[in-house]
Amino acid sequence: MAYWLVKTEPSECGIDDFAREPERVIPWDGVRNYQARNFLRAMTRGDRVFLYHSSCQHIGIAGIVRVVREAYPDPTQFDPESPYHDPKSRPDAPRWQAVDMVFERKLQPLVTLDTIKNTGGLSGLALIKRGNRLSVMPVSDAEWQILMTLPAPPKM
Template sequence: MPFWLMKSEPEELAISTLQKLGQTRWDGVRNYQARNFLREMRDGDLFFFYHSSCPRPGIAGIGRIVGEAYPDPSALDQRSPYLDPKASMEKNPWSAVDVRFVEAFADILDLTNLRGRPELADLALLKKGNRLSVMPVAEEEWAAVLALR
């Protein structure tokens, strides 16, 4: 089973919000490579929920992919900050997935802690210049992160 890391600003969607909702749509991804990763996801895949652009960025918990990717409705929503004026019902280049809450970590595994772990040296999140909001995680990296919680 593939593993993933998905970033969200806590004001947009936090692990605690996902926990309350139980399940929601992960949308608004407007980078083609990240979108392609969404399209690779399969029902049941697990992902690390990463809080970004906040005072203490880091991995906050785990979620599960529900179903498969589908056209992102936020690209067509006039009220959405993710509106894409070039998208249409016939041609929507963006994708979304539904996600379900699995676990909130007792404490955030913050970026500084992750960077200091040699076993995570190849984690895409920690690579210089990598700003993708969705990225794959190798099985060994997944296990190494789980060992830190």
């Protein structure tokens, strides 16, 4: 089993969208970056995934979801109505993949970006590398353990 981190804007699909219907299977689609796609392909059933909220008021890791279906062709790439439509992708050679996720738990309080940046042992996280834009990335066992055992973020 492996660990991952995915970014999302909570206004699109945040941890509360998972928590609201804990049994619901939510497709993780719309990834349109090759490196991120390759990480999606590497996910296996049962992998745990940090859900990171970006571009919002409370930036940070807001919860954990779990992979329940491994990579399959992302249907949105073939849907002309979808904002993720990719006219260059062909059904016999799909470019993009999706996985399915379910809710596992929220992290309260959320692990803020500031905490992540200022905690030892996390400097290898792609999330905090300079200018990083990767929306799906691996998290090592050690990094996962650190993030799961963090004390409450320090008062500023």
